Amino acid sequence: MNEIIESIKQSTIEIKNIIVKGDTGKSEQQNSTGDTQLKLDIASDRVIENNFKKLASIKQIVSEEQDYIIDINENGKYLIAYDPLDGSSLVDVNLSVGSIYGIYEKSFEGQNIIGAVYVVFGPRVEMVVCDGKSVKLYRMDENKNFNFTQDLTMNKKGTISSPGSTQQCWYDNHRTMINTMFQEGYELSYSGGMVPDLHHVLLRGGGLFSYPGASDKPNGKLRQLFEVFPFAFIFETAGGASSDGSQSALKIKTTHIHDTSPCFLGSSDEIDMVHQYYKQS
Ligand code: AFP
Secondary structure, eight states: OHHHHHHHHHHHHHHHHHHHHSOOOEEEEEOTTSOEEEHHHHHHHHHHHHHHTTOTTEEEEEETTSSSOEEOOTTOOEEEEEEEEETGGGGGGTOOEEEEEEEEESSSSGGGEEEEEEEEESSSEEEEEEOSSOEEEEEEOTTSOEEEEEEOOOOSSOSEEEEOSOGGGOOHHHHHHHHHHHHTTOEEOOOSOHHHHHHHHHHTTOEEEEEOOOSSOTTOSSBIIIIIHHHHHHHHHTTOEEESSSSOGGGOOOSSTTOBOOEEEEOHHHHHHHHHHHHHO
16 A cells, blocks of 8 residues: 555645646536536646556546546556545635545445545645554655654544534534534534544544535535545544444445435544434434
8 A cells, every 4th residue: 555655645745736836716627526626626636647547556546526437457456536635615715625535445335445545735734544553644844755743543522513514404403413512612613624624623632523414415415435434434443433324434335436425523422422313313
């Protein structure tokens, strides 16, 4: 997996330059989810695809920005699903964004994920790498080197609530749960960028990030392969937990590569709380 991590580092350096110099305008194209693609999305996607195509260990890749799986090397071992620039619509208001990578074996399913990486393009560029045994934080320095900073672990109970989705569309059980958390003193943290929002929960030791199903999006908004499974793998490895409202998100059965799912990620106590409120409903 080392050559994959090195490739991601190279892509990160190139994407950082694109963000700084790039045009944040809209392209004429839409992705499979119907989102209008920004020029940044397409440029970042091209960088990652071109770098991954050089690796003998990769069998297939699939991007959130593309309709289909791309075959790379029939003798390759790894399948990689990636979101090249998640939250890209936030670049033009200068908020943090990120890249997300899920590394799978055999098939693109939650149960077959064996590695996950995300990169935060914020005041600093940071990369988090998870191999299923540990979650490690690296920081890019002025010479474009990625230096190990610390191992990341989560407390049993946290202090942050990061509630996504359109509040007026929340189901009653979800609204009651979120309101109760704030009454109990949880700190609100939500930027609209999944990568910085989850990085915040992870680095502050825990809490709950939620993007539930709601009346406008019953199956949620976040994509299973590119967003939900990589972060579920990272949070569970760090000692936290994940859920789709009733079980570990990694147990979700994927039927299409662009499927979405309700998504809860956080400390184990908070995920237990989610199951209490969702079981009752
Ligand atoms: P974009 O990639 O289209 O900006 O969406 C980002 C995202 O998929 C994820 O990063 C956020 O958690 C989520 O959308 C925010 O969605 P809302 O804007 O509906 O809160």
